[in-house]
Amino acid sequence: MGRAPCCDKANVKKGPWSPEEDSKLKEYIEKNGTGGNWISLPQKAGLRRCGKSCRLRWLNYLRPNIKHGEFSDEEDRIICTLYANIGSRWSIIAAQLPGRTDNDIKNYWNTKLKKKLMSFLPQSHTTLLPYQNPTPYYNQFSQPNTSFTTNLEPISLPFYHNQESLLSGVSTSTSNVTVTSMQYHHHHHPMRESLAMFGSEGSCCSSSEGSFGKQEEIMGFQNLMQNSNMINLSHGSDVNQWETETEKVNLCFSQNQKQIPSSLGYDLEYIKQLISSDNGYLSIDENKTEEKSMYYYY
DNA sequence: AACCCCCGCAACCGCGCCGTT
DNA sequence: CAACGGCGCGGTTGCGGGGGT
Numbered sequence: 001m002g003r004a005p006c007c008d009k010a011n012v013k014k015g016p017w018s019p020e021e022d023s024k025l026k027e028y029i030e031k032n033g034t035g036g037n038w039i040s041l042p043q044k045a046g047l048r049r050c051g052k053s054c055r056l057r058w059l060n061y062l063r064p065n066i067k068h069g070e071f072s073d074e075e076d077r078i079i080c081t082l083y084a085n086i087g088s089r090w091s092i093i094a095a096q097l098p099g100r101t102d103n104d105i106k107n108y109w110n111t112k113l114k115k116k117l118m119s120f121l122p123q124s125h126t127t128l129l130p131y132q133n134p135t136p137y138y139n140q141f142s143q144p145n146t147s148f149t150t151n152l153e154p155i156s157l158p159f160y161h162n163q164e165s166l167l168s169g170v171s172t173s174t175s176n177v178t179v180t181s182m183q184y185h186h187h188h189h190p191m192r193e194s195l196a197m198f199g200s201e202g203s204c205c206s207s208s209e210g211s212f213g214k215q216e217e218i219m220g221f222q223n224l225m226q227n228s229n230m231i232n233l234s235h236g237s238d239v240n241q242w243e244t245e246t247e248k249v250n251l252c253f254s255q256n257q258k259q260i261p262s263s264l265g266y267d268l269e270y271i272k273q274l275i276s277s278d279n280g281y282l283s284i285d286e287n288k289t290e291e292k293s294m295y296y297y298y
Numbered sequence: 299a300a301c302c303c304c305c306g307c308a309a310c311c312g313c314g315c316c317g318t319t
Numbered sequence: 320c321a322a323c324g325g326c327g328c329g330g331t332t333g334c335g336g337g338g339g340t
Contacts, residue, residue, distance in 0.1 A: 016308070016334080039325065055326080056309065091328060103308075106329075111306050302340080310332070319323080 013048045017057055021047060025054055026062050034058075060101045067099030071108055079105060079113060 013021075028045035035041060038051035047054065060066070071079075075097055082093045088109075090102035097105065 014310075037325075050310090052311090052326085053309075059327095060308075088329065102328075107307055110330095300340105302338105304338085305336090306334105308332105308334090311330085312328105313330105314326105314328085316326085317324090319321105 011048065012050045012053075014050075014053075017061075021049065022057070022062060025049075025058060029058060029062075056103075060103045065099050066101065068104075071100075071113075075100070076113060079109060080117065083109065 024045055024047055028041070032044070034055075035044070038055045041047075041051055042049045042054050045054070049057075078096055079093055082089075082096065086092060088106070090106045090109075094100050094102040094105050
């Protein structure tokens with residue numbers, strides 16, 4: 001019992017777009033807009049294409065102000081910073097890079113940037129990563145949360161799907177920008193899941209048959225970021241800022257009528273040790289209570 | 299010159315969410 | 320409140336071009 005196909009696959013052209021198809025689509029949308037209905041658009045525009053295909057072609061290639069070509073160092077830095085914090089949420093990352101599409105960034109990351117970065121990653125950073133049973137310590141009723149600061153220009157993460165699912169707030173503190181986001185629980189959340197891995201004994205992994213899966217990659221990447229000078233993920237040591245963060249997170253939770261799990265189960269000391277080691281990037285203030293630390297990451 | 303392999307990118311696909319009925 | 324249709328997202332695929340042998 002699969003989902004019904006979105007279009008008549010038999011009568012729909014697939015594969016690369018011809019210049020004629022491009023101009024038909026462009027002309028139609030420039031004249032009429034998308035009409036809020038991609039499914040019926042191809043027929044109206046005289047195209048034998050699936051609506052989804054038209055949408056993709058328009059968004060990734062035909063719409064105005066699309067930037068193609070080399071990514072700048074600044075763009076690299078933004079991509080790396082955001083990937084380290086939110087993972088492969090390409091649409092959100094793309095929203096911070098005017099003219100770039102999520103597809104572009106995804107391809108760029110997978111083919112070039114990741115390799116570039118991993119070439120900086122010492123072997124030890126991939127082998128010492130504690131990969132243990134990724135038992136989720138959050139439960140389905142908890143709203144995962146991540147909070148981080150960067151030295152980037154202020155950015156505002158877009159509300160995602162709906163406000164109950166994702167709350168985001170941006171506040172500035174001196175030269176730093178603090179971002180608090182809550183993401184709906186179905187989506188992968190690298191920080192949450194990375195931390196969830198730390199906690200328990202156990203050896204089996206149900207999520208990936210490979211020896212170095214997605215989460216390890218992100219963890220390794222976060223380690224790399226911490227140990228390089230590419231970005232500074234340090235949290236401000238300002239207590240007021242911390243309080244603001246906590247309030248913000250609490251606000252998010254109260255707005256959602258959600259409960260923070262009473263016992264998250266991971267070894268906080270270990271995490272602290274890990275994160276605050278080396279040159280102190282992504283450091284956690286020793287004065288912060290365990291409870292606050294939990295709020296901070298969840 | 300011919301073949302093979304690798305890489306990059308455009309496009310496809312499946313799934314989850316949301317709004318509407 | 321459930322069913323349905325449409326949209327958007329992230330992962331994956333496959334084609335074409337370029338470099339190496």
